[in-house]
Amino acid sequence: MIPNSCASVEETSSLNTVRPGLTLSLTVLLWVTLFPISGNRTLFSQDFIPPPITAADQVLNSLEKIYDDFWEYQLSVSPMLAAEYGNKAAQGKLPQSGLKTIDRDLKKYFSLFNAMYALDLSQIPEQDRQQAQILINIIENKLDGIRVGEHLAPINQRRGPQVWLPRLHSQLRFVKTEDYENYLSRLEAIPAYISGVKEVLERAVNEGFLPPKATLVGVPEQFLACTSPAPAESLFYAPFNKRPAGTSPEKWSKIQEKAQSVIGDKVQPALSELAAYLESTYIPLARDSFGAYEFPNGNEYYSFCIRKHTSTQLSAADIHQLGLREVARIKSEMQKIIEEVDFDGDFSAFVQFLREDPRFYHESAEDLLKGYRDICKRADAMMPTLFGKLPRSPYGVREIPPHEAPRSTTAYYMSPPADGSQPGWFYANTFDLRSRPIYEMEALALHEAVPGHHHQLALQGEMEGLPNWRKITHFTAYIEGWGLYAESLGDEMGFYQDPYSRFGKLSYEMWRALRLVVDTGIHQLGWTRDQAIQVMMENSALTRKNVEAEVDRYIAWPGQALAYKVGELEIQSLVKNAREELGDDFDIRGFHDHLLAEGSMPLEILRSRMETWVQEQKAAQTVENGPQENSEED
Helix, strand or coil: CCCCCCCCHHHHHHHCCCCCCCCCCHHHHHHHHHCCCCCCCCCCCCCCCCCCCCHHHHHHHHHHHHHHHHHHHHHHHCHHHHHHCCCHHHCCCCCCCCHHHHHHHHHHHHHHHHHHHCCCHHHCCHHHHHHHHHHHHHHHHHHHHHHHCHHHCCCECCECHHHHHHHHHHHCCCCCHHHHHHHHHHHHCHHHHHHHHHHHHHHHHHHCCCCEHHHHCCHHHHHHHHHCCCHHHCHHHHHHHCCCCCCCHHHHHHHHHHHHHHHHHHHHHHHHHHHHHHHHHHHHHCECCCCHHHCCCCHHHHHHHHHHHHCCCCCHHHHHHHHHHHHHHHHHHHHHHHHHCCCCCCHHHHHHHHHHCHHHCCCCHHHHHHHHHHHHHHHHHHHHHCCCCCCCCCEEEEECCCCCHHHCCCEEEECCCCCCCCCEEEEECCCCHHHCCHHHHHHHHHHHCCCCHHHHHHHHHCCCCCCHHHHHCCCHHHHHHHHHHHHHHHHCCCCCCCHHHHHHHHHHHHHHHHHHHHHHHHHCCCCCHHHHHHHHHHHCCCCHHHHHHHHHHHHHCCCHHHHHHHHHHHHHHHHHHHHHHHHHHCCHHHHHHHHHCCCCCCHHHHHHHHHHHHHHHHHHHHHHHCCCCCCCCC
């Protein structure tokens, strides 16, 4: 959302003016096409008067330039993104890192900020105005993130070069020799990238911007998994174990030798040097406290995190109270199921029974992954009942890499790249199978795959008629709100048929409600890690392993966990309102298709968009059915 320090577009529009010197509008260009100049006639001769350039034309033309500028900048700072969109020169590059990138981003986003606020958006149609407001929100989040120091904590158990670099090859396609050579070029760029990361960490230390020590537990082991194996057995070498078709054994042998040399002489030493700095300097200086209020800018940092991830102006206190209400509501529903299965004991005893009974857990990683694939196959078959438009991109189920799994959450999703070189991937955690209960699998699969993130994000990547930057825009409350809402659609898709699966669905909903309580408790109210773990253990069926991983995630990523419930409640409210307004004319497939048609956006804009859709549906039904005569009883 627009920060408190800045007025909204509507509030400032009367103070803004349109910049002069704009190009001819599309309207004029259309007239030139339809009425070409001939003989001595000129476009502006007395017998030909072009339509005037309106204020709306000027604003829209300016916006197109800003959109192009913003998109080109995204491509310039993200070689992986540029490669997806056809830039071959970017295929062998890594992004830049270091303090210079922070200064670079600050300068660019401030320039875009000024350009956007120089326009009177009240002159243009609502849909165009909403799109401009989406970009304003993105830019202001970028600027506010730099202002509060979001960039000064680049490493934890879930984020950093020790996580994404060894995972990089799994997101690439290896078919031709050139693909391997490009990957080698990226490996060769790792030392420069690592140097920039260390530069940022040193700045953070100098400014006292130190993270909680709890967020760095296990990080040295993650680095060790990258650096300890011999080059030919390392995580980075995996693609070189299979020779591409058409490559001679001699040439392939040279490529393999070079890969081992680059990994052993450049990649591993660079990661080892950073790991040594972390262990000798950074981690010992990290603080023993947990809340974001302990950062140098205190509560301002957490307020920014709430705005960014929920795209609302809700306060931490508002969200905490909302969480308490949701926890009470969901727990009462869970109690009904405990009574339904005739369990002799209270809530605590029931969840202990679920955590300990072996029938609720798979015995092998293969069985767990097979279970998820079976659920996804069943969900695929039911998708046409809830959606009129399905994505073209396929998806698959993978296990989270072993070096990452011990400190990772239960699952995550990665979108298909724009070049179609990969499907979407639902990553499931197979580490410690006794913390992955079977009764939660349906809800999790629906969230991460379909109708959740894969359906949502694959469609967004395939949007047509909108600027490319819209395809990569992620507002957390929209993205994760939809994922949680997708879990609730399982009832209509034939899932949750037994009471334990229904309890698992409620358990996952409780998990997200508890996030509202625990995240704000840690970062606003000063809760300890143990206090947060205790609250989650007492009010959910999550295993202790999952709870500990989740609490550490909330400590490391302030505000992100708030987005799920806040977003889901907003979508549920929109569905409820649409059903009430449209009655028997309500079409769930049309509602879903429209909600997803333009991809991620702030919740306020989403509400406006869906309320407009409802009014359009009512108007269409009025036209179709004709005016209704009033009747009175005698």
